[in-house]
Amino acid sequence: MASPTDKRLSFNEAPDIYDEIRPAYPADLFDVVFEMLPSAPTIVEVGPGTGQATRDLLARGASVHAVEIGPATAAKLRQNCPSTRLSVSIGDFEEIELPQSSADAVFSATAYHWISPPAQTNRPAFLLRPGGVLAIVDLIQVTDPADHGFFDAAQPIYERYGEGHRGPAAPARDAADPAIRSVLVEDTRFHHVAVHRWDWDQTYSVAEYRKLMLSYSGTQMMAPPQREGLLDDLEAFITDEFHGQITRPLVVTLTTATLA
Numbered sequence: 001m002a003s004p005t006d007k008r009l010s011f012n013e014a015p016d017i018y019d020e021i022r023p024a025y026p027a028d029l030f031d032v033v034f035e036m037l038p039s040a041p042t043i044v045e046v047g048p049g050t051g052q053a054t055r056d057l058l059a060r061g062a063s064v065h066a067v068e069i070g071p072a073t074a075a076k077l078r079q080n081c082p083s084t085r086l087s088v089s090i091g092d093f094e095e096i097e098l099p100q101s102s103a104d105a106v107f108s109a110t111a112y113h114w115i116s117p118p119a120q121t122n123r124p125a126f127l128l129r130p131g132g133v134l135a136i137v138d139l140i141q142v143t144d145p146a147d148h149g150f151f152d153a154a155q156p157i158y159e160r161y162g163e164g165h166r167g168p169a170a171p172a173r174d175a176a177d178p179a180i181r182s183v184l185v186e187d188t189r190f191h192h193v194a195v196h197r198w199d200w201d202q203t204y205s206v207a208e209y210r211k212l213m214l215s216y217s218g219t220q221m222m223a224p225p226q227r228e229g230l231l232d233d234l235e236a237f238i239t240d241e242f243h244g245q246i247t248r249p250l251v252v253t254l255t256t257a258t259l260a
Contacts, residue, residue, distance in 0.1 A: 014214055015076040019050035021211040025109060025137060026198045029254050030056045033107065036133045036256060037062075041104035044127055046093045047111025049073060051080040053137065057107065058083050065103075067093045094119040103127045109137035112180060120180065121187045128259040134190065136255045138178040139200070143170045144249035146201050150242055157237060161230040163218060173199065176251040190257040200252040205245055206238045 030053075034041075040061045048054045048066040050073060057064050063085040068074040074090050089096055093115060106124040108115075115123070124134045141151075151170075158164045171177065176197060184193045204212060210231050213219045219227055238246055 014220060015050055015070070015073045017211050018073070018215045019076055019080065021208060021215050022049065022052055022110075023139075023200070023202050024052050025056065025252060026200060027056070028198065029137065029196070029252065030060060032196055032254060033105070033133070033135045033256070034060050034062075036135075036258070037104050042102065043105045043107050044098065044103045046106065046108035047114060048077055048088075048109075049111070050076040053107070053109040054081050054086065058085055062105075065089065065098070067091060067096055067098075069093075093123065098127055100126055101129050103132060104129060105133040105135055107135045107137075110139045112136045113138075117183065120183055121189065125189050125259060130259060132259045134184070134257050134259070136178065136180045138180070138253045138255070140176040140178065140251045140253060141170050142173045142176055142249050142251050144173050144201075146247045146249040148242065148247070150238075150246045151248075153241070154234065154237060157230070157233050160233070161222070161226050163222070163230060173249070173251055176253060178253045178255050180255045184255065184257045189260055191260055193255070193257045196254040196256075198252045200250045201247055202250060203245060203247045206235050209238060209246060210235055 040063065043057055043062045043064050045054060045057065045064050045066045048064075048068055054064055054066060054077060058081055064087070066074075066077060066086065066088045068077060068088060068090060069092055071090050074088050078086070078088055089098075106127055112120060124132075128134065155164055178195060181193060181195050184190045213231055213234065219230070222230065238244060
């Protein structure tokens with residue numbers, strides 16, 4: 001069971017903002033997934049949020065069992081996707097009881113990094129039918145001139161509030177490599193590992209970027225005075241130095257593998 005301090009529950013604090021500002025995904029991505037599946041497939045979706053990808057799964061005829069850890073987020077998902085082919089369970093994907101060998105696909109969009117490494121492969125190996133598909137979508141920020149230098153220039157503001165970038169630098173666009181790829185390559189239970197990529201840059205007004213920041217777990221978990229200070233300083237910086245609009249350069253990756 002998730003603890004009250006679980007970062008994943010931070011999304012539950014702002015479901016309306018998350019729903020408004022988080023991007024959807026390329027239609028071609030879903031075409032690739034459904035070409036690998038039988039008609040009217042049964043899909044377990046991990047961390048659906050408010051339905052950014054769930055809508056597309058349902059529109060293509062799938063029956064979706066969505067596992068969402070946040071109750072308010074799950075309520076927004078049900079509101080957004082009023083389908084008899086959608087069932088929603090509130091809980092932790094790693095712990096919730098689901099029937100063995102019952103799914104044609106396990107799908108997750110921009111949420112699978114929250115799953116512990118052992119469960120990333122053990123849970124789908126348990127849930128999928130033989131030949132079933134694991135399909136993981138990642139949204140990778142890349143280094144690209146499209147941002148006009150904003151993210152490098154803004155780092156001192158983030159660092160001032162303890163939110164500076166940690167970890168490896170953003171990759172070049174053609175070097176975007178989702179972490180799940182190597183995990184699946186090394187797991188002999190999964191075959192035919194493939195990665196598909198789409199450029200998916202997103203442009204935000206200063207008000208929209210503030211909302212995007214509020215949809216992130218790290219921002220939600222900041223103390224309110226520090227959070228407001230960070231957002232106010234970023235808003236002023238974008239207004240003064242970037243004419244009130246910035247572009248976030250992104251690559252969407254779809255990693256697929258089949259269970260032996």
